[in-house]
Structure formats: structure tokens, C-alpha cells
Amino acid sequence: xxxxxxxxxxxxxxxxxxxxxxxxxxxxxxxxxxxxxxxxxxxxxxxxxxxxxxxxxxxxxxxxxxxxxxxxxxxxxxxxxxxxxxxxxxxxxxxxxxxxxxxxxxxxxxxxxxxxxxxxxxxxxxxxxxxxxxxxxxxxxxxxxxxxxx
Amino acid sequence: xxxxxxxxxxxxxxxxxxxxxxxxxxxxxxxxxxxxxxxxxxxxxxxxxxxxxxxxxxxxxxxxxxxxxxxxxxxxxxxxxxxxxxxxxxxxxxxxxxxxxxxxxxxxxxxxxxxxxxxxxxxxxxxxxxxxxxxxxxxxxxxxxxxxxxxxxxxxxxxxxxxxxxxxxxxxxxxxxxxxxxxxxxxxxxxxxxxxxxxxxxxxxxxxxxxxxxxxxxxxxxxxxxxxxxxxxxxxxxxxxxx
Numbered sequence: 001x002x003x004x005x006x007x008x009x010x011x012x013x014x015x016x017x018x019x020x021x022x023x024x025x026x027x028x029x030x031x032x033x034x035x036x037x038x039x040x041x042x043x044x045x046x047x048x049x050x051x052x053x054x055x056x057x058x059x060x061x062x063x064x065x066x067x068x069x070x071x072x073x074x075x076x077x078x079x080x081x082x083x084x085x086x087x088x089x090x091x092x093x094x095x096x097x098x099x100x101x102x103x104x105x106x107x108x109x110x111x112x113x114x115x116x117x118x119x120x121x122x123x124x125x126x127x128x129x130x131x132x133x134x135x136x137x138x139x140x141x142x143x144x145x146x147x148x149x150x
Numbered sequence: 151x152x153x154x155x156x157x158x159x160x161x162x163x164x165x166x167x168x169x170x171x172x173x174x175x176x177x178x179x180x181x182x183x184x185x186x187x188x189x190x191x192x193x194x195x196x197x198x199x200x201x202x203x204x205x206x207x208x209x210x211x212x213x214x215x216x217x218x219x220x221x222x223x224x225x226x227x228x229x230x231x232x233x234x235x236x237x238x239x240x241x242x243x244x245x246x247x248x249x250x251x252x253x254x255x256x257x258x259x260x261x262x263x264x265x266x267x268x269x270x271x272x273x274x275x276x277x278x279x280x281x282x283x284x285x286x287x288x289x290x291x292x293x294x295x296x297x298x299x300x301x302x303x304x305x306x307x308x309x310x311x312x313x314x315x316x317x318x319x320x321x322x323x324x325x326x327x328x329x330x331x332x333x334x335x336x337x338x339x340x341x342x343x344x345x346x347x348x349x350x351x352x353x354x355x356x357x358x359x360x361x362x363x364x365x366x367x368x369x370x371x372x373x374x375x376x377x378x379x380x381x382x383x384x385x386x387x388x389x390x391x392x393x
Contacts, residue, residue, distance in 0.1 A: 001187040002206060005256065006289040014155055014176040017266075023373050026182050026256045030154070031174065031303055033286050035182035035256065039298065039307040042159065047390050073188075073221055075251055079336065079389055092334065092389055094354060096220070096227060111221040114259045121225075143336070143389050147251075148307060149183070 009034030009143065015065075044145070044146035049083070054137040056105075058124035064142055072150045073111050078118060080107055081141030083148055088137040099135060105138075118142050157284050157305040164221040166273040169265075169313075170333075170386045173284075173305040173348045178265045178386070181215065181313045184208060190223070191240055191248045198245035205252045207237045213259045214238075214348050215383065217338065218252035226250070228352040233259070235348060259340055259350055259381040260317040309334075310385050317381035324371035325380050334363045334389040339370055342379035350381060363389070 005025055012033035015024035028030050050063050068074060078095040095118070096108040104123040109116060122131060154176035158164035162171045174180060185206050194201060208214060216238050220226035224246030231252070232239055236266035238254055283305035287293040298304060314329055321344070329335060339361070343349040353359060359372045372378060 001185070003185045005182065005184050009289045014287050016179060017154070017177060024305060027258070028177060029182070030176035031286065033302060034289055035179045035184075036186075036288055036302045037182060038253075038310045039301070039304055040310075041298075041307055045308065047388075073251070075217075075253070076219075076221075077217075077336070083391060093361055094228065094338075096225075096354065098227070098354070106225070108220070109227070141390060143351075145387075146303075146338075149186075150251075150299060 002017050004036060006034035007032075009090045010065055039148040040145045041148060045144065047081075047141060047143045049081075049139055049141045051139045052120065052135055052137060055130045055132050056120060056122050056136045058122050060119045060121050062117045062119050064118040064144075066118075066144060066146060068116065068146045069114050070146075070148075070150075072113050075111065075147040076116050077145045077147070078109050078116075079143040081143065083139055083141055092143075105131075105135075116144060116146055118123060118144065155284075160283070160306050161275040161306060162273050162279045163276055166271075168269050168272045169275050169311070170388065171273060172311070173307065174303060174309045174311060177208070179257065179263070180309050184210070184254045184256045185216065186251075186253045189240075189250050189252070191226075191244055191250060193224075193244050195246055199243065200241070201244045202228075202239065202241040204237050204239045205231075205250075206254055209236055211235055211254075213348065213381075215255040215257045215259055215338065216253065216257075216352075218250060221249050221251055223248040228354040231352045232343070232349055233379070234350070240393070257315075261315045262317070263312065265311075265314045265386070267312045268330075306390075308387070308389065313384045313386045315381075315383040318379050321377035322380055323373070323377050324369060326367055326369040327382060327384065328367050330366050331383050331384075331386070332365050333391070334365060335368070336385045336387040336389055337361075337368060338383045340381040341372070342381070344375050344378050 014031045015021040019028040081092040098106040156175035218231040228247045265270040286303040293359030339353040340350040349378045
């Protein structure tokens, strides 16, 4: 895929305040029928607070699964709310969110044609096995949007 | 008399709906998608290492807002994605193949904008009347289509509405943006590469950078390097509830 916009399409245009719709560029339009826009169905947007396991095993641990059943891999947007205070005071961040240095523990997600899975990934680069150090046992919030757009 | 159009989301009276209860309004910009795609970034032939690969040559003549992200495969930081005034590309360490989605939007990263006519008072959902709404199909697609991807705009969906955007004209260590939305908004943040002027990359909290948000302000701060240029977009979408 590549360019999907059709700038010359003139079926439906609404310019932003202060711009003449007859001469407005796509950047100056509120809506232009030659362009697609990110769209989110209300049922596929949400927020949930989740308590992590008290012991996090090496590999991938799924914290939340959202089923969309679109039949294609959609775009998603996921934020983490660290609630009690995260890395260097960060309160919320777009995923993937890296928790430690060197990089051995991070929040990320996987998207398939049916589901969005929000995970924590522990690489165990020191070979110590499951970790009970933070964020193990912490409660975090996740905000997700599954877009209609693929 | 002001002219324009606003459409509430399903179940809300358009006359009383708050900003975030609207599907869209001609008062505020959305993010028009210029180009999009999927790509797999493969591990280099000699094994794990740095890969630099163009995702799209846009030639817009400005640095565009973009969003690219990993959907499966190996580790991938958002800061691996970059843009300048010609193209958007990937540059990062690849230890396992990474499946990526990317979108380039028709909006300069460096845009100072703030929405007016703010209505923060949420209305109570009312009777759902599916007889009213608006559908704008994409060129070559039927408005009768049952595939929601065939529409640019649908009033039964939320569109990402921009509340505020801006950029720093000179390098600073941190930025505090006042939004007064009454909720923590979703956002995109970009940083300009201090070594390569005109190159912006997507920012994610890591090591030296953090984001702190309240219901009236959002702050982002970097401890190293000492100062950089920033660009940001705040959306009329809440972080902590469904909105």
C-alpha cells in the first residue's frame, strides 16, 4: 500500500474556520471525502486497571485481551497509566513502554485479525528466572483504541 | 452567523453533547490519512543488527504527523520511526522480524493550533436513534457498503479530533502544555534529532524522558540530551475512561 488519498475528490468538503472551502487545501479542511480518517467504534475503546502477577515469568505474559473479530489486523493505540508512578515519574505513556535498563522488561501488545493482546515481556537476560521486583504486583491502567482502519 | 457542521456520537443530542461526545466537528481538524501500509522489517542477513528502511516517500515538503507501530514480532521502540520533509522511515535494532503498520497524515508536525468553542460538560446519553447520522464513503466505494473501512467518516464512530498542537521554536529540556480539558488527553509527542535537523522521531518514555499529565496540563521532559525541539498533538480523547 502507499498513497490512499484522492486530493482531487470534490464530493464532500468542509473547511476549517477561516478557510474558503473552494480553495482550502486538505490540511485546511475539517472533512475531505478524498481522505480516510482514523475511526474507532465505541465498543472497541476502553480503560481498565490491572494488577500484575506478583511473580513475572520470563517470556510473554498477557495482561488483557480485547476481541475485535474484524477479520483483518487493525491499527491500535494503547497507553499505560502507571498509577503509582512509573519510570522517572512518568504517569502515562504510549506502548511499548520500557521499564528497565538494560532492556529486559517492557509492556507491548500483539494484534491479530481477531484480538488485541496487551502483554508484559520479561527477557531475563541475567538468567535469574521469574522476577518479583517491580513492576511485579503493581497495578497499572491501560487505555486502548482498536481502529476500524487496517 | 457561524457556519459548519457537527455530528454527535450515537446516543447523544448534538445540541448538548460535549466535545468528546461528538463524532466530529468542523470546528476542529481530524487527521487525514495521506498514505498507509504494512511492512515486515527483517533481521539483517548477518544476524541481529541496525536496520534502516524507508517506509514511504511522501514529498509533502514538510515533516508530516505520522504513526507507525509494531503489531507483532520482535521488539520495536516507537523511537525507531522517523520522518523528514521527504520520507518516513524505520531505523533501529532488529533481533527478530518485526511486523509494522504505518500511517502518514496530511498535517505538518510543526503546527501551532488550539481549538476554540470548548464544551466540557458531558451530556447524559439519550435514546439511540439510528435514523440520523452521516456517512462519507471513500472515493470508489459505495455508501451502502457494510465494510466500515470503506468510509472516511462515520458518525457511529469516534474520529480522532485534535484539541491542540504545537512545537518548540528552540531547544528546551521540557515543555508544559496547558489544555484545560478536565481530563488527561491522549497525545502524540515527537522530538527533533539534535544531530540531524529536520528529522523527527516518535517519542516514548525511556531512560531519560518522561511524561506527566493532569486534567489541565501535560508536561514532557528529557534529562539527556540537554534540550531538544519538540512537537506534540493533544486529542479530544480521554486517557482514563471511554470518553
